[in-house]
Amino acid sequence: MLQIKNLHASVEDKDILKGIDLHVKPGEVHAIMGPNGSGKSTFASVIAGNEDFDVTQGDVLLDGEDINELDPEERAHKGIFLSFQYPVEIPGVTVTNFIKTAINETRKAQGMEDMPAGEMLKKIKEKADLLDIDRKFLSRSLNEGFSGGEKKRNEIFQMAMMEPKLAILDETDSGLDIDALKIVANGVNKLRSPENAVIVITHYQRLLDYIVPDFVHVLLDGKIVKSGTKELAYELEEKGYDWIKEEVKA
Amino acid sequence: MSLKDKLISSYLAFEDYLQEDSPIHELRNHAIKNFETKGFPSKKEEAWKYTSLNSLLKEDYSIFPKQESSIEFKDVKKYFLHEVDTYKIVFVDGVYSSFLSSTTHEGMDICLLSAALSKDKYKPVIETYFNKVAKEESLTSLNTAFAKEGAYIYIPNHKEVEKPVEIVNFYTGSEAALMLQPRNLVVVGENAHIQIIERHQSLSGNPVLTNSVTEIFAEKRAYIDYYKIQNDLPSASLIDSTYIKQERDSVCSVHTFSFGGKLIRNNLNYYQYGEHCDSILKGITILEDKQHVDHNTLVHHIAPNCESHQDYKGIFDDRSTGVFNGKVYVEKDAQKLDAFQQNNNILISDKATINAKPQLEIFADDVKCSHGCTIGQLDEDAMFYLRSRGIGKKEARALLMYAFANNVLESVKIPELKKRINLLIAKKIGVSLGFDL
Numbered sequence: 176m177l178q179i180k181n182l183h184a185s186v187e188d189k190d191i192l193k194g195i196d197l198h199v200k201p202g203e204v205h206a207i208m209g210p211n212g213s214g215k216s217t218f219a220s221v222i223a224g225n226e227d228f229d230v231t232q233g234d235v236l237l238d239g240e241d242i243n244e245l246d247p248e249e250r251a252h253k254g255i256f257l258s259f260q261y262p263v264e265i266p267g268v269t270v271t272n273f274i275k276t277a278i279n280e281t282r283k284a285q286g287m288e289d290m291p292a293g294e295m296l297k298k299i300k301e302k303a304d305l306l307d308i309d310r311k312f313l314s315r316s317l318n319e320g321f322s323g324g325e326k327k328r329n330e331i332f333q334m335a336m337m338e339p340k341l342a343i344l345d346e347t348d349s350g351l352d353i354d355a356l357k358i359v360a361n362g363v364n365k366l367r368s369p370e371n372a373v374i375v376i377t378h379y380q381r382l383l384d385y386i387v388p389d390f391v392h393v394l395l396d397g398k399i400v401k402s403g404t405k406e407l408a409y410e411l412e413e414k415g416y417d418w419i420k421e422e423v424k425a
Numbered sequence: 426m427s428l429k430d431k432l433i434s435s436y437l438a439f440e441d442y443l444q445e446d447s448p449i450h451e452l453r454n455h456a457i458k459n460f461e462t463k464g465f466p467s468k469k470e471e472a473w474k475y476t477s478l479n480s481l482l483k484e485d486y487s488i489f490p491k492q493e494s495s496i497e498f499k500d501v502k503k504y505f506l507h508e509v510d511t512y513k514i515v516f517v518d519g520v521y522s523s524f525l526s527s528t529t530h531e532g533m534d535i536c537l538l539s540a541a542l543s544k545d546k547y548k549p550v551i552e553t554y555f556n557k558v559a560k561e562e563s564l565t566s567l568n569t570a571f572a573k574e575g576a577y578i579y580i581p582n583h584k585e586v587e588k589p590v591e592i593v594n595f596y597t598g599s600e601a602a603l604m605l606q607p608r609n610l611v612v613v614g615e616n617a618h619i620q621i622i623e624r625h626q627s628l629s630g631n632p633v634l635t636n637s638v639t640e641i642f643a644e645k646r647a648y649i650d651y652y653k654i655q656n657d658l659p660s661a662s663l664i665d666s667t668y669i670k671q672e673r674d675s676v677c678s679v680h681t682f683s684f685g686g687k688l689i690r691n692n693l694n695y696y697q698y699g700e701h702c703d704s705i706l707k708g709i710t711i712l713e714d715k716q717h718v719d720h721n722t723l724v725h726h727i728a729p730n731c732e733s734h735q736d737y738k739g740i741f742d743d744r745s746t747g748v749f750n751g752k753v754y755v756e757k758d759a760q761k762l763d764a765f766q767q768n769n770n771i772l773i774s775d776k777a778t779i780n781a782k783p784q785l786e787i788f789a790d791d792v793k794c795s796h797g798c799t800i801g802q803l804d805e806d807a808m809f810y811l812r813s814r815g816i817g818k819k820e821a822r823a824l825l826m827y828a829f830a831n832n833v834l835e836s837v838k839i840p841e842l843k844k845r846i847n848l849l850i851a852k853k854i855g856v857s858l859g860f861d862l
Contacts, residue, residue, distance in 0.1 A: 223815070224812075225809050227805065246812065246814050247809060247812035248812045248813075248814075248817050248818070250814060251812070252815055254557070257813050261806075262810065263806055263807040263810040265811075265824065265825070265828045266828050266831055266832060267827060268827065268828050268831075268835075273824075276816060276820070276824070277815050277816055280814075280816045280820060281815035284817075315826075333814065339815070349730075366685075
């Protein structure tokens, strides 16, 4: 589904990603772990098409198609979803109106009619229930005055509504208490299918107890230096990142 | 002949033609002299530093329309808040249109100034209020000299006006160029409530320059909401001077929506004479092309324990220019004051300009005054967030602009008007926002 070959990216001439290779197949969950400043969030942003970063080398293929030149909205229309680490506050636009706009804009791009209002409401209700979201929450301004946990839950709600092919969760666990973490992880798990894939970007192993990865990759200084299965995550939790840094040096 | 000379010589002819308004005749003579001395304001004056009237003054305006024009309601229906029942005071080329209006004298007066100036029974009100809060600024004096028509609203004590009042000035383009001098007088008695919507609308591409003056008197515990819709054609210019005198415990809000017109200058002046007054000044300005809007506000705090809240938002595209000059003046007796001023601007184009100048002059020592001013572009992170949800660049921009302007709309108390302004904003930004407004 997603094939990344030798990806290099920079911001203001500073190299951040220095040659990443990654292959994600349908139905898989990949975790990308790494210390602060290793390039995790940049990686997520670049895949979603953030124009702040320049891709200087390499290819990003989605179902065999090169998406490097596509705008963020075009990538969204093709089924890429990024759950933001820091979702933006949009006063005056309610959660419901925002998601309606997002879904109908995507449908328009795919040559489809607007989703009928009844169907939209039903879906909103169903996904809100899945994530234990209060109805009142849906008529609040998007992310305005939301707690950290509410913001993250709202991100996963949007993901549930958009039903992406490839979801990238950027530090979705930060700012969540254990109960909220379970609800969010449960929501993500219910959305998994043999057709879609998830990339979980995280600092800690905690989230991976609930969203169990098929593969774990360690990102260090803009490169994937080690890949393994979920056991690698436990090892990192226990020993930190220093031993990998030593290993890379050697 | 310059416009100033033309106006002064026209005044002599005008004076002959005015027989009926003796109560203000002397005021007029005094006012024209003041205008003659001061002339039109120029950029040399601090308050006019960023707004030049020069290009407007070159036109050869008719001072009085030569003929009466009539218009059909169906052609102008969209300019009214037609979804709800309202009182209407409508002028076509400066002349009252009884056909389009819906006035009343039942328990209050919602009618025309010309009637109030000519009939004896209104004389006490005219003598008590007319030109009593307006200042001797040259353009206001020019209006006083020529003002013959406008809205006259007198609401007695304890009266709650159940319907909004619409004051609409149409300009048909019957003259090659026309200068209008509408004059409104609004007196709201103790504990009386009213909502007013004012609009100036040109119906042709012929130039029009409107020099409007409105005086508003809020007696004790009066509650006034005033909405100004400025969404005129690129051939129309407006100088709007509004003077508000507030007595104790009164609340007066003015919302100014500036979306269209060639040049707009708003002089909005509040004078708080009694304790516990609240003055609310809000504005949304969305400009494009070469439009120019200048908001010049003054809140003059005289009495203690009062509040004032100013919140102006501006979005400027193309080569448009905006000015925000907000002054808060606190006299030494105006203690325990809470004055707040906020002005936020977004420049969409590199060629757009905003000149923002907050001014605080404080002579009391126990007050809370705050002001904030920002000028920036649309937030790139927010753009990426919206686009990553499949929302295209244009829609995303619109959504952010909408969100930026939105909190000013929250205080609009007439739901149909709020909806109307929302639609105007959506149209102005040039996209359908894709959700229920």
